[in-house]
Amino acid sequence: MSVRLFGHVFSTGTAAEVLAEAEAKPCTLPRLVVTANVDHIIVLSENPGFRKAYQGAAARTLDGMPLVWLARLGGCYDAIRVTGHDLLACAVAAPQVPGRRVFVLCASTRVGDRIRALFVRAGLAPEDVAVAAPPFGFETDAAYSCALADAVRSHGTTLLLMGVGAPKSEIWVDRQGAALGAPVVLSVGDALTVAAGLAPRAPRLMQRAGLEWLFRFLHAPQRLFHRYFVRSWRFVWILANARDSAAR
Incomplete structure (x- = not known):
């Protein structure tokens, strides 16, 4: 598993x-x-x-x-x-x-x-x-x-x-x-x-929809803005690079 x-x-x-x-x-x-x-x-x-x-x-x-x-x-x-x-x-x-x-x-x-x-x-x-x-x-x-x-x-x-x-x-x-x-x-x-x-924790519906990050951001915007709206874009590059490597 x-x-x-x-x-x-x-x-x-x-x-x-x-x-x-x-x-x-x-x-x-x-x-x-x-x-x-x-x-x-x-x-x-x-x-x-x-x-x-x-x-x-x-x-x-x-x-x-x-x-x-x-x-x-x-x-x-x-x-x-x-x-x-x-x-x-x-x-x-x-x-x-x-x-x-x-x-x-x-x-x-x-x-x-x-x-x-x-x-x-x-x-x-x-x-x-x-x-x-x-x-x-x-x-x-x-x-x-x-x-x-x-x-x-x-x-x-x-x-x-x-x-x-x-x-x-x-x-x-x-x-x-x-x-x-x-x-x-x-x-x-x-x-x-x-x-x-x-x-608090996000409502269950937000958890299931993958939106728990938004709930956390709304409760601590100054602390989490850079993480969620600037830094997180690097994940797209990492994902693209991983898929490219797997395709070779």
Whole structure:
């Protein structure tokens, strides 16, 4: 149940199947799950560290609807969209996996505390869920990163939730490697804030129509204008180049 796009193999299974796939990988390094959208494809074309993290990921999902449509056009008719929201909802659902220890890296302790409450409601003890809100630029601070990785490993983390944005989440996890232990890592970005009830999500109809990006833009136009209306055009060039290469 997979499809190859832009040089990477993506799972076409459900969120539960993707989590099971990651959990089944050997427990020697962090088992990173990434959720690809159009912007990820653009960053992959520019950032070697992000490409390395993607290549080493335990599982990759199709988050953006344009990628799902491309997969279906290529003959993978059962391709479905699996977002960070889907993966997080699956992870939080009761009953919890026996022995699960969760570590939440997010934008604020307020978000983290609310995510902890969700896991406690699902059956974990409060001490099973640790929270950290690293400062801006933490990924370039070697001493802080070392201490944070040690905290993740010392907690006995089996599920690490990364909500500090791409590509820094994925690159940081890849660089820390075994220093984190061997948790399943979900790089879910803003899904943590939404699950915490501190940000809205697009109506389901907009999600299905591939217009969730528009909803997000309307709620943060200054932050997202360049990404959606300037930077995203690079995807057209990447797609054209990929099709040209495939035709040769």
